Structure formats: structure tokens, C-alpha cells
Amino acid sequence: MYRYFLAIRYVLSRRVNLLGMIGVSLGVWALIVVVAIFSGYLTEVKKRLIGATSDIGATLIPEDTAYVDLAVEIEADPNVAACSPRIVWYGVSYSPDAEPARGNGQLNTNGIPGASDDFIALLGVDPTIEKNVTAMTEWIENVDDPDLRVADASRPLAELDGEPTLVLSTARAKAHGLSRGDRVHVSSGVMHEGRAGEALELVEGWFRVGGCFDSEFAVFDGFHVYAHIDAMRALLGAKSSNKSETWVNEIAIRVKDARETVKTSQRIRRRLNRDLPPFRNPIRVRTAEQANSQEILSIDHQRSLMQLVLYVIMIVAAFLVFATLSMMVTEKTHDIGILTALGATPRGVTFVFLACGLTISITGAVLGVLTGCVSAIYTDAFNTLMKDWFDVDLFPTAIYNLTHVPCELDPVWIATVAGSAIGLGLVVSGIPAWRAGRHDPLESLRNE
């Protein structure tokens, strides 16, 4: 009993120990909160990436292949719910009707990358099929502004005044001062197999703004612009070359069981490339996570880096505990003599100081876990409160185009953090405690 009693008394009677305790809880707190926000953000990003790009995408499709033939092969897979043809092309847009100063358009783009550039990624889709595979229809219905809504949500890419239409993000529309009906000129280039080898042919065409969409995913909203797949074929000159009538350069695939996505994509890849003629590049089939692995990896990497940095706080706290305990043992060698005379063993004396370290680190870890979980859960509420009351934006959600501060508490991570705090406490109290146990008790009992 004396071991626990003395450990608690020793810890409580020294203010420095409070510092060590606070240090440990600070480390634990930071590791829990920051990692929770990063994990939440990562999940959010993954969700949106997959929402924007479909579960699986097939690319590098040869131009002379007809979509229907590929669709039959893909839909034969038991886990495929639907697939949709796409022509993805890059171009430059310019509009004579643009009113750049309109309203507070610039502010509304709020840092969404690419929204104010002239560079665009054109997504040629067939809206009647695309809605089975991605959330395009819902994103179009997200728009409330009467000047930006499409005229007929059931036919979002229908022609307007005899011209093909584009559906762009509200962020882009506001950045460029565009509204429904405005004319947009799109120019791009196509490589042609001519007599003199490959040559770049410039293509251009007029479109009208048919309406807007809002995917809430910044990277996607920034420069993606929808057009009808037939309009894209017309723009890129499908009929003038060896392209198939129904050529596509990408197929978006939705799966039934999301857990089987990777396996499904492998099956589809094998199936599509089954009769691959020599010297032809295979069709590439990737899951959304694979296609966006750079983005996901970079956030994941930032999270690991952050963990590393935050562990430093904990290590500093551990050193603090080590220093105070070492001091305490030196100071308490006095008590070791009398404890031995009262019947303590060297092992018991060691344990007293080990228990001191453990008391500090366990209390610190428990406090850190509690405050960490509470503040992670209430980060969003706290952020809103600060914004409303003091006009301070601690976590500017708009930059990341989020509606709330994301947060995801992982019990395994919490246990790891708490465990390592306690383990570290044990390690740093070990040396002073061992020293205390080896101290000759008679030294302090002989004269002063």
C-alpha cells in the first residue's frame, strides 16, 4: 500500500509534476484532435472523389472501338450496376458575354482552384446514362439561383437556340460572370494521323451556358464543364477520321458492392483486354482511389507528417517528466533510508518512483483523451461559435469547400496514443526509479 500512497503524495506535493501531466495531456490532446480532423477530411475527400469520378473508370480506349461493344463486356460483370460513355477533353474557353465584375462573383469562388481560369476539362456525357453512374443530376439540382439553373432538369444538356450547351459549376459561372444563355467559345486541339505523320489540328465551336451544377468538391468544380457527348464528337470531328461513330475515351462504371470494387476493376481490365492485338496499348481500368491516389496519398502523407510532429510534444513532455522525477529521486534519497527501516524492499522503493511516473502519465493520458475527444466532437460547433460571436474563422471551411469541420475519431488511434503516452511515462520513470532502488538506504540513515 505504501507504494501507491507515497507515489500519489509525492506527485501531488510537487507543482512541477502538474506541468509534466499537462504536457502529456497536451500531446495526447493534439494527436487526437488533429488526426481526427485530418481523417475526417480524408474520408470527405475520398467520398467526393469517388462521387465525382464514379467507382471505376476505363481509359486509354482506342478511337476505333465502339462504345456499345465495350458496354456489353462491362455490364456482363456481375458486380457492375451501370456504365456510362464519356469523352474527356481539355480546352480553352472564352465568352463575349462575360461580366467579370458581376456581384461578388470573385468572392464566391473562395479559392476554388481553377474556377477563374480559361482552361477547362470538358466532360462529354450522355445525361440519360450518366445519371446512373455519377451524381451529376443531383449536382445540377443543387443549384437554386434562377439565372444559373438549367431550364429543364430532366434534359440538362439539351440544345439552346440551336446551339449545344455547357453545364459549368456555379463557382466558375460566378468567377466569369456567366449566366444561362450566355455564349461561350471553346477551342481545343486534336492529333491527326496525316500523310506527314501526326499533326495537331485546331478545333473550335460555340456553346451556350445551359445551366450550372454544384458538386461541393472544389477540385472537381474548378474546371470541369459538362457537354453533351454528341456535341463533343461534333467538336472533335468524329466523322472526319477513323474514329468509330460511337467512340469514347473514358467509361465510368458504378458497382453494386463497393467492397468488391478493386476485384471488379481487375476483372473488367482482363475482360476488356482479352483479345488485345499485338502492339496495342491495353485499356486502363482503375478504381477512383487508384485514379486519385496522388491526392489521397498526399493527404495521408500530411497526416503522417502531422502525427510525427505532434509526437514531438509528447516526447518533450516525457523529458519533462524524466527531469522532474530525476530531481525528485535525488531529493527523496532521504526517505529511502527510513522506508527501508520500516520494511520496504529495494524493489518496493523502485516501484514508488515508477508509480509516480505512471500516475503522471496515466492522468495526463486520461485527461488528454477526454479533452481530445470532446474537442474533436465539438470542433465544428466551436468553430461556428467563434465565427458568429467574434468573427474569427479558426478553420476556414470554405477554403476546403466544406460545409463543416470534418472529424473522425478512430478508437484504435486513441488507444495507440494513450498507450504510447503511458508507455513513454513508464520508460522515462524507469531510470530514476531504478536509481532509487539501487540507492544505499544506510547512507541517509547515518549521520546528516
Add this chain to the structure above:
Amino acid sequence: MTDPILSAEGVTKTYRVGKREIPVLRGVDFEMQPGEMVALLGASGAGKSTLLHVLGLLDPPTEGRVRFEDQSVSDLPGPKRAKLRHREIGFVFQFYHLIPELTALQNVKLGTMMDQGPLAWLGERKQHDQDARALLDRVGLTERLTHRPDELSGGERQRVAIARALVANPRVILADEPTGNLDSSTSESVLELLFEINRESNIAFLLVTHDEGLAARCDRIVRLRDGVIDA
């Protein structure tokens, strides 16, 4: 004559400082009867404290052995010696050796915590509390229970130390110049307390002192000279 409670048989103790050997005890034979009050006299540096530590199982003898009742105890393993020390032997030192963070009551209660786990101790905590309070009452510190050592006078501190030595119901108390640090009137009252306890109980006392007058009041005097007991 009854059987001795604590005895030394041919105990030698040699300290080694670098290559030099310093013989302090050169063959001490000594016995204590239950309830006896023995004064241990000797010049400074004669080895009185050393003998006390050997008898109290804090320091193993170089040769010879220490017996408790009829059991040879100086060669027992460490934890067994610690247990015996806790149960049967109480110490009082010249410099009190109270734990500065603890109150008088807590210092005394510490003496009950040494061989019980937390659950067992907490189960009996009322009894322990009563025992500690009764002892502090006995040594005249009813009013000082919650004082820390630095809030107590020298005499009061020594009384707390005496209560702590008694709390585990030992059968032997080894006191190393218990009044060596006190003025004469305080010394007298502390000594009076020790004599009273000795009379009331069956506890044997070994009292290290330089004071011939005090020694004369004890049941028996032993003198340590040149590392042996001088009859």
C-alpha cells in the same frame, strides 16, 4: 532467564574503502531479553550505529549471525528480512527521518502500510486509523495530527517517530541517540516516554547513548570498545 529475543553471535563488520579494510565490529556477542531496556555506550566511531543496523537487519554482518528468537535471520533473503524488520523491529533515529510531505498522522500510518496490498489495507483502514491516532495520543500529540514535520518542534517530531516505530507492534525497538538532537528538558520528557512505554509493554529497547546518567537508569549497560562488547 528466558530465551533471548534478539541476539548477535560472533558478529564482525568490516568496511572496505578502496583497498583498505576498516574493521568496525570484531566479534560481538550480545543478547537481549524480551522487555529489557539496554543502554549501548561507546565512544564516537566505536561502531554503535553499525551494530544497530546489523541487529536491525538493515546491514548484513561480514561474519557471524543475528538471531531473532531461535531463528537465524541475518542470512535470510532480502524480502524476508524486510518483512521481519517491519513486523518485529522498530527504529528511532537521532534525526527523526519523518517524510516531509506527510502529516504526523500519515507518517505514523505509513508504518502500517508496508506489508499490505492496497485492497487489504483499505479494508482495515479504520483500524489502522484508530491505531495511529491512539499512538499519537499516547505520545501526547493529540493536537498535532495534521501538522507536517516542518510545523513541529524537534521533541514533537521525535514523538511522531516513536509512534511510527510502535504502530506495527514490534517486539524490539532500536533507538540510535534518540535525544542526541534535543535540548535537555525535551530530552528528558522524550526519554521518560520511552521508559514508560517500556514499562507498559513487553517491548525490548536498545538505546544508543553517550550519556552515562541515562545509561544508569536502564536495566543493563553494554559498552562497545575496540569492536567488541566490554563486559
